[in-house]
Amino acid sequence: MTADRDQPWHKTACIICALNCGVEVQTDGRRITKIRGDDAHPVSKGYVCEKSQRLDYYQNGADRLTSPMRRRADGSYEAIDWDTAIREIAQKFKALKERHGGESILYYGGANQGSHLGGTYADSTQKALGIKYRSNALAQEKTGEFWVGGKMLGTGAHGDFEHCEVAVFVGKNPWHSHGFARTRVILRDIQKDPDRSLIVIDPRRSETAEMADIHLQVKPGTDAWCLAALAAILVQEDLVAHPWLAEHTTGFAEISAVLRSIPVSRYAQFCGVDEALLRQAARRIAQARSVSMMEDLGLQMNVHSTLGSYLQRLVWLLTGHYGRPGTNNAFVPFLSLAKASKGEGFAASQRPAQRVERRSPVVGAKIIIGLIPCNVIPEEILTDHPQRYRAMLIECGNPVHSLADSQRMRAALRALELSVVIDVAMTETAREADYVLPACSQFEKPDATFFNLEFPRNGFHLRQPLFEPRPGTLPEAEIHARLVEALGELSEHDYAPLRRAAKLGRLAYSLAFAWRSKRNRKIARYAAIVLYRTLGPSLPPGMAPAASLWGIAQIYVRSQPTAAARAGFGGNAVRAGNRLFDAILNSPSGLIFAVSDHADSWQAVRLPDHRINLWLPELLPELQKLESGPQPGDPAFPFVLSAGERRGETSNTAIRDSGWHRKGAFGPLRISPQDAQALGCTDGDSLRLSTGRGSAIVVVEITDTMQPGHISLPNGQGLDYRLADGTVVHSGVAPNELTDVTRRDFLAGTPWHKHVPARLAPVDRSSA
Numbered sequence: 156m157t158a159d160r161d162q163p164w165h166k167t168a169c170i171i172c173a174l175n176c177g178v179e180v181q182t183d184g185r186r187i188t189k190i191r192g193d194d195a196h197p198v199s200k201g202y203v204c205e206k207s208q209r210l211d212y213y214q215n216g217a218d219r220l221t222s223p224m225r226r227r228a229d230g231s232y233e234a235i236d237w238d239t240a241i242r243e244i245a246q247k248f249k250a251l252k253e254r255h256g257g258e259s260i261l262y263y264g265g266a267n268q269g270s271h272l273g274g275t276y277a278d279s280t281q282k283a284l285g286i287k288y289r290s291n292a293l294a295q296e297k298t299g300e301f302w303v304g305g306k307m308l309g310t311g312a313h314g315d316f317e318h319c320e321v322a323v324f325v326g327k328n329p330w331h332s333h334g335f336a337r338t339r340v341i342l343r344d345i346q347k348d349p350d351r352s353l354i355v356i357d358p359r360r361s362e363t364a365e366m367a368d369i370h371l372q373v374k375p376g377t378d379a380w381c382l383a384a385l386a387a388i389l390v391q392e393d394l395v396a397h398p399w400l401a402e403h404t405t406g407f408a409e410i411s412a413v414l415r416s417i418p419v420s421r422y423a424q425f426c427g428v429d430e431a432l433l434r435q436a437a438r439r440i441a442q443a444r445s446v447s448m449m450e451d452l453g454l455q456m457n458v459h460s461t462l463g464s465y466l467q468r469l470v471w472l473l474t475g476h477y478g479r480p481g482t483n484n485a486f487v488p489f490l491s492l493a494k495a496s497k498g499e500g501f502a503a504s505q506r507p508a509q510r511v512e513r514r515s516p517v518v519g520a521k522i523i524i525g526l527i528p529c530n531v532i533p534e535e536i537l538t539d540h541p542q543r544y545r546a547m548l549i550e551c552g553n554p555v556h557s558l559a560d561s562q563r564m565r566a567a568l569r570a571l572e573l574s575v576v577i578d579v580a581m582t583e584t585a586r587e588a589d590y591v592l593p594a595c596s597q598f599e600k601p602d603a604t605f606f607n608l609e610f611p612r613n614g615f616h617l618r619q620p621l622f623e624p625r626p627g628t629l630p631e632a633e634i635h636a637r638l639v640e641a642l643g644e645l646s647e648h649d650y651a652p653l654r655r656a657a658k659l660g661r662l663a664y665s666l667a668f669a670w671r672s673k674r675n676r677k678i679a680r681y682a683a684i685v686l687y688r689t690l691g692p693s694l695p696p697g698m699a700p701a702a703s704l705w706g707i708a709q710i711y712v713r714s715q716p717t718a719a720a721r722a723g724f725g726g727n728a729v730r731a732g733n734r735l736f737d738a739i740l741n742s743p744s745g746l747i748f749a750v751s752d753h754a755d756s757w758q759a760v761r762l763p764d765h766r767i768n769l770w771l772p773e774l775l776p777e778l779q780k781l782e783s784g785p786q787p788g789d790p791a792f793p794f795v796l797s798a799g800e801r802r803g804e805t806s807n808t809a810i811r812d813s814g815w816h817r818k819g820a821f822g823p824l825r826i827s828p829q830d831a832q833a834l835g836c837t838d839g840d841s842l843r844l845s846t847g848r849g850s851a852i853v854v855v856e857i858t859d860t861m862q863p864g865h866i867s868l869p870n871g872q873g874l875d876y877r878l879a880d881g882t883v884v885h886s887g888v889a890p891n892e893l894t895d896v897t898r899r900d901f902l903a904g905t906p907w908h909k910h911v912p913a914r915l916a917p918v919d920r921s922s923a
């Protein structure tokens with residue numbers, strides 16, 4: 156792509172991973188032709204990775220939808236007009252609600268790596284339908300971590316990798332997956348500086364492990380022993396931060412008694428790491444001025460998911476690495492993802508969190524941050540239990556492809572009385588739904604994410620649209636407004652007074668909104684849609700779907716007045732909220748909305764006396780079970796398959812067209828030279844990969860970054876990408892055709908995707 160000097164550059168962001176780096180693009184018609192980092196973006200500051208160059212494959216995918224679709228009895232689809240689609244969907248949901256209650260409808264999604272504004276409007280549809288149960292991709296990765304974080308800190312915390320002396324990554328490969336601003340620049344800085352250290356826990360010599368000072372190359376699935384040993388060394392060698400622990404924590408006596416009895420050398424053997432190296436790592440962490448530590452899927456999608464999140468936190472908390480420059484800190488969210496998941500995005504601020512424990516209606520699975528564990532969804536549907544889910548509304552998510560056991564997820568969707576998908580493309584999930592509603596792309600509407608985790612200066616970026624919506628598509632705000640109106644919940648009567656006020660300016664609107672919400676219950680209840688319909692028309696052309704941010708800005712300045720004031724949004728709350736909202740609208744590169752102080756990290760600890768809690772008795776039985784060592788594997792499945800590795804060529808399922816890929820095999824299975832030799836295969840050969848749930852033909856890539864017995868497949872591939880002429884291009888392996896819903900964490904239900912027992916065999920020519 157060559158830049159055209161006469162063409163203007165438009166500001167937007169990359170939507171491929173949660174960082175959403177700011178970019179500038181040139182366009183030609185409806186195409187994105189040139190992409191570069193945006194230096195004015197307050198968080199990414201010009202940084203991008205190679206994947207940013209592929210945005211046009213998302214924007215102009217051949218299987219993008221341009222009309223609502225209705226499934227026929229024979230499984231094919233017919234295009235229908237929007238009025239018919241909205242009317243029929245509203246009628247059918249309403250009938251289900253009347254017969255079985257809103258609790259018979261499951262809402263799934265509302266957020267992917269780049270698009271969260273739609274989810275703010277889904278809040279209204281959920282309320283109108285009386286929906287009680289929700290789920291999204293967080294409930295297959297981060298719910299265990301949220302649960303542990305809630306019990307230990309009462310807040311989320313994020314590493315300050317830019318300033319830390321020691322950075323530790325557990326089951327996280329930031330070189331490819333990113334996860335903090337300007338990742339590769341910061342990793343290189345740490346690598347170059349002799350006074351700083353990088354420690355990586357990963358069975359694979361990942362790109363990040365390759366750069367590390369200490370690589371704890373555990374056997375797959377043994378992090379719990381590795382982390383327990385690190386914590387035990389800290390206590391047994393008396394490397395813990397005693398005065399800090401006494402001042403800031405509770406539960407040290409209880410946890411240290413347990414850690415004192417852990418046999419470190421046995422645990423070192425269990426995880427396959429040299430004991431001396433483990434001790435070296437523990438000492439480095441204890442002696443550092445500052446440590447930032449981060450876990451991700453290698454730990455969370457593995458056999459000790461929730462226990463691992465606990466042990467990981469113990470390592471940096473026993474050594475006092477919290478609430479200072481260079482350590483983990485409590486960032487100030489613009490909109491809390493946990494609250495939004497619970498459907499509390501528009502709830503009154505600072506309401507004490509409800510402590511009633513909720514469980515899923517059929518399986519009785521623990522609901523964490525308001526989410527049903529993804530792995531139990533099929534079990535909650537494929538049953539004759541009277542409280543089963545009978546309908547699903549799915550938006551901005553592709554659960555047939557992304558959740559465990561695609562076969563079962565398909566069967567579950569087909570068993571529902573009604574399924575509706577809102578997406579930009581005819582995805583694997585859309586192809587099982589009764590109705591598919593076409594959303595316009597993230598470059599055809601204002602959009603943003605709430606993955607704002609920076610500290611001490613936290614940024615938010617509202618992207619302005621690059622293009623008009625593709626004909627036939629609508630922004631989610633409009634889709635939800637039409638649904639709520641068709642359900643008879645809102646009408647012109649509710650909107651008219653506020654629309655008039657919006658013409659008089661922001662302050663008049665704010666006062667009218669406050670006054671009206673007291674008199675008309677529906678205004679507060681359906682705040683997002685009301686804002687879209689009344690404030691939306693007064694916003695610049697094409698920006699109406701940004702209206703819900705006005706409500707979020709108002710709630711934010713009230714709940715975080717100090718951080719907001721430091722960022723320039725202080726004083727009278729109504730006016731501060733309006734100033735913030737206007738600043739968001741007028742900052743095409745994004746802005747800083749919160750400035751924190753390290754002391755704020757302590758205020759954020761929402762536990763008695765702002766003390767961190769080190770003792771989680773709920774996890775003690777799991778911790779004690781470690782004594783007997785790892786479970787022996789099933790000899791029929793001698794390999795451990797990590798199903799879903801992030802690579803330079805993966806992007807969840809945001810990019811469906813594999814056409815950008817030019818060099819080498821697409822999505823190969825990585826395998827060690829020793830295993831390849833034993834199997835008699837060479838690079839590029841095909842093998843049959845089988846698990847307890849399925850089998851696939853894989854192309855192998857032999858690499859000494861893998862240890863014997865461990866094999867790895869990329870995530871987000873094996874999509875059924877349909878070209879305009881109907882031909883289906885299938886590239887790579889869909890990992891969840893191979894995974895099992897029952898292999899999940901005992902507490903959070905998170906899947907063990909990084910630890911799938913598997914077998915490799917030559918391809919049987921007759922069946923290939």
Ligand SMILES: Nc1nc2c(c(=O)[nH]1)N[C@H]1C(S)=C(S)[C@@H](COP(=O)(O)OP(=O)(O)OC[C@H]3O[C@@H](n4cnc5c(=O)[nH]c(N)nc54)[C@H](O)[C@@H]3O)O[C@H]1N2
Pocket residue numbers: 172173206268296325326327328329331332333356357358359361373374375376377378451452453454457797799800801802803804805806807870871909
């Ligand atoms: N390029 C790219 N970037 C992405 C995404 C993408 O699709 N593509 N997706 C985004 C999303 S949604 C997420 S959640 C993040 C995830 O980001 P990461 O969690 O960093 O990504 P993964 O590659 O899935 O897993 C990380 C590491 O876990 C290791 N691992 C496997 N088994 C074990 C084990 O037993 N123990 C330990 N300690 N490690 C193990 C793998 O070798 C791998 O290096 O990435 C985000 N960034």
Ligand SMILES: Nc1nc2c(c(=O)[nH]1)N[C@H]1C(S)=C(S)[C@@H](COP(=O)(O)OP(=O)(O)OC[C@H]3O[C@@H](n4cnc5c(=O)[nH]c(N)nc54)[C@H](O)[C@@H]3O)O[C@H]1N2
Pocket residue numbers: 266267268270273292293295296452456550551552553554556557558559577578579580582594595596597631798799800806807808809870890891894908
């Ligand atoms: N085996 C295995 N499975 C995994 C993983 C793994 O490592 N291994 N990783 C898991 C993880 S961590 C995650 S986060 C999930 C991700 O899986 P999903 O949550 O399903 O997310 P995405 O693929 O990012 O995107 C979801 C959908 O958003 C649609 N979309 C894009 N733009 C828009 C828009 O503007 N509006 C609407 N309405 N839709 C839009 C896309 O077409 C896509 O269908 O996958 C998980 N699945």
Ligand code: SF4
Pocket residue numbers: 169170171172173174175176202203204205206207333
């Ligand atoms: S893929 Fe992620 S890190 Fe790379 S440019 Fe896009 S948002 Fe930034």
Ligand SMILES: [Mo]
Pocket residue numbers: 292296
């Ligand atoms: Mo994820």
